[in-house]
Structures are given as C-alpha cells and as structure tokens.
Amino acid sequence: QKEVEQNSGPLSVPEGAIASLNCTYSDRGSQSFFWYRQYSGKSPELIMSIYSNGDKEDGRFTAQLNKASQYVSLLIRDSQPSDSATYLCAVMVTAGGTSYGKLTFGQGTILTVHP
Amino acid sequence: SAVISQKPSRDICQRGTSLTIQCQVDSQVTMMFWYRQQPGQSLTLIATANQGSEATYESGFVIDKFPISRPNLTFSTLTVSNMSPEDSSIYLCSVWDGLNTFGSGTRLTVV
Numbered sequence: 001q002k003e004v005e006q007n008s009g010p011l012s013v014p015e016g017a018i019a020s021l022n023c024t025y026s027d028r029g030s031q032s033f034f035w036y037r038q039y040s041g042k043s044p045e046l047i048m049s050i051y052s053n054g055d056k057e058d059g060r061f062t063a064q065l066n067k068a069s070q071y072v073s074l075l076i077r078d079s080q081p082s083d084s085a086t087y088l089c090a091v092m093v094t095a096g097g098t099s100y101g102k103l104t105f106g107q108g109t110i111l112t113v114h115p
Numbered sequence: 116s117a118v119i120s121q122k123p124s125r126d127i128c129q130r131g132t133s134l135t136i137q138c139q140v141d142s143q144v145t146m147m148f149w150y151r152q153q154p155g156q157s158l159t160l161i162a163t164a165n166q167g168s169e170a171t172y173e174s175g176f177v178i179d180k181f182p183i184s185r186p187n188l189t190f191s192t193l194t195v196s197n198m199s200p201e202d203s204s205i206y207l208c209s210v211w212d213g214l215n216t217f218g219s220g221t222r223l224t225v226v
Contacts, residue, residue: 034214034215041222042219042220043207043217043218043219043220044158044207044217045217046214046215046216049214088157088158090158090215100146100211101146101148101163101209101210101211101215102148102160102163103158103160103209103215104160105157105158105159106157107156107157108157
C-alpha cells in the first residue's frame with residue numbers, strides 16, 4: 001500500500017467549474033499536509049498547507065482534512081485554464097520534531113481546465 | 116521564504132561519469148534536503164543534508180551513489196556517481212524554514 005495516494009487522473013474540468021482533488025495517507029502519525037502545484041518543467045510550488053481537521057480557505061482554494069479518515073482534499077473553485085498543472089499531495093510526520101521538512105508525496109494528479 | 120539557487124539547470128552526461136549539483140540558499144537554514152523526481156513520477160526524498168556531519172539517507176539511497184556535502188548553513192552539493200540511464204531524473208534541493216521551498220531543479224539525462 002502506498003503511503004500517500006491520490007485519486008487517479010488525469011482530471012479534466014471546464015473553465016469555471018470546481019475541481020476536486022483527493023488524497024489518502026497511511027501513517028496516522030502524519031501531522032502536516034500540503035498541496036503543491038507543479039507546472040510542466042517547473043519545480044513544485046506550495047499552494048496550501050493544513051494541520052487541523054476541517055476546512056482551510058485561501059482565495060479559490062479550499063483544503064479539507066479529516067484525520068480520522070486519513071483523508072485530505074483540495075477544491076479549486078472557478079477553475080481557470082492557468083490552473084492546469086499537476087497537483088501533488090504531500091504529508092509530513094513531525095513526531096519528535098525530527099522530521100520537519102521530510103515530505104512524502106503522492107503520485108500527483110494532472111488537472112486540465114479547458115475553456 | 117528562502118530563495119534557492121540550484122545549478123546546473125540541466126545536463127546531459129555519459130554513463131559511468133559523475134555530476135555534482137549545487138544548491139545555494141540566500142539565508143541560513145538548518146534543514147536542507149535532496150529529492151529526486153523520475154520521469155512521469157512524483158518526488159522521492161533522497162537524503163537530509165546535515166551541516167557538519169554525514170547526510171541521512173532514505174531507504175533505497177546510499178552514500179556511495181549519492182554523496183552529499185553540507186559545509187555550511189547556506190550551501191549543499193549532491194553528486195550522482197557512476198551514472199546509468201536509470202539516473203535520468205530531475206534532482207531538487209529543498210529547504211525547511213517553516214515550510215518547504217524547492218529549488219528550480221536539475222534535469223539530468225544520462226546517455
């Protein structure tokens with residue numbers, strides 16, 4: 001079983017729609033959760049971080065975390081063609097403070113927003 | 116957040132040779148890491164670059180293949196040794212300063 005698993009893509013949505021990206025993780029010691037966006041040929045760019053159960057909103061992006069279900073998601077509202085990229089879910093176990101910065105990534109979901 | 120300069124940005128190398136990748140940060144950071152992204156794949160942590168001591172490698176990665184130096188809190192190098200085509204990947208430096216920031220990456224092709 002993969003440690004971090006994302007819903008298989010690619011995902012295609014029309015412009016203006018809501019894109020929903022999902023991620024599950026296996027390590028219950030995971031404390032910090034991140035969503036990165038990666039354009040082709042570029043390095044990952046952090047778009048959201050979430051640490052507590054519930055929702056966190058930032059502009060058109062909403063991250064949702066459910067630690068009991070070991071599930072984290074990213075919603076992109078009013079999707080734009082510029083949102084077309086690979087979205088990477090990343091998890092960090094910070095037990096004891098020795099793992100800060102050590103991320104385990106999911107395989108990524110390719111999102112295409114078509115006009 | 117920290118600004119990272121990574122070089123070279125890309126290289127094409129002959130099998131059996133070695134390549135050293137440099138990562139320079141604009142501020143002192145405690146935690147520095149090297150990741151690999153194989154073609155069409157996600158990122159995998161290679162090792163934590165420790166200042167003043169040997170790097171800490173993740174399962175599947177060894178020092179002989181990926182020697183790492185960290186002479187100070189702003190600089191690190193990763194060497195990919197005795198390369199084979201399977202080493203063709205993007206190698207990324209990352210620092211932790213409350214959040215992870217990634218360098219622009221080195222795209223390595225081994226022929």
